[in-house]
Amino acid sequence: MLMIQKWLNQHNELYTSATRHPFTLSIRDGSVDLSAFKRWLGQDYIFVRAFVPFVASLLLKAWKESDDDSDIEVILGGMAALNDEVSWFKREASKWSVSLSSTVPQKTNLEYCRFLESLMSPEVDYTVAVTAFWAIEAVYQESYAHCLSDGSKTPEELKETCQRWGNDGFGQYCHTLQNIANRRLEKSPEDIISKAEATVMRVLEYEVEFWNMSRGET
Numbered sequence: 001m002l003m004i005q006k007w008l009n010q011h012n013e014l015y016t017s018a019t020r021h022p023f024t025l026s027i028r029d030g031s032v033d034l035s036a037f038k039r040w041l042g043q044d045y046i047f048v049r050a051f052v053p054f055v056a057s058l059l060l061k062a063w064k065e066s067d068d069d070s071d072i073e074v075i076l077g078g079m080a081a082l083n084d085e086v087s088w089f090k091r092e093a094s095k096w097s098v099s100l101s102s103t104v105p106q107k108t109n110l111e112y113c114r115f116l117e118s119l120m121s122p123e124v125d126y127t128v129a130v131t132a133f134w135a136i137e138a139v140y141q142e143s144y145a146h147c148l149s150d151g152s153k154t155p156e157e158l159k160e161t162c163q164r165w166g167n168d169g170f171g172q173y174c175h176t177l178q179n180i181a182n183r184r185l186e187k188s189p190e191d192i193i194s195k196a197e198a199t200v201m202r203v204l205e206y207e208v209e210f211w212n213m214s215r216g217e218t
């Protein structure tokens, strides 16, 4: 069995907490509190801005360490999508009257951004960083795709948000990232595999805390 599938089986409860969180489930069933959505929007804009340098550092690691040239193109595609994402956040914030310039980062967000920064260090192995990248993107993909799947009652005005991460193209991209991570993990020594696993667990915990923050719980 491939490494990531093995971890997802072993840590299924944590993965489900991140990808079936009460906040995204409330979007899916239409009961979402719009002030929670606006809080998420403002905080996620701050997160995405910190995510850009993380992806830049990953690009550098791929260039130096990857055994497959196509990794760079996949990560560069992710970077282009982030460029779009930043513009989308600005438009969406104005639609919902959320002032991005006066949004103050919450403690959870600051801690998650600091964690991202720790992964930017040249000491962190490419395999560990690309596996973390897959986990960060996959949580949003799974969470928002679920808001669009059969039986969902997602409010019309939130469908575009769900489409952004829940669309099939983003799903395919996450699958490609998972393949890259699995390929690297297969060739890695035990200590790198353990570090990557611990990093994925930490990402999942931060993602749960991030959704909690949207609900005003932290």
Ligand SMILES: Cc1ncc(CN)c(N)n1
Pocket (backbone or CB within 6 Å): 044, 047, 048, 051, 136, 137, 139, 140, 207, 210
């Ligand atoms: C907290 C968080 N995690 C993941 C993503 C997806 N790029 C995001 N926008 N925000």
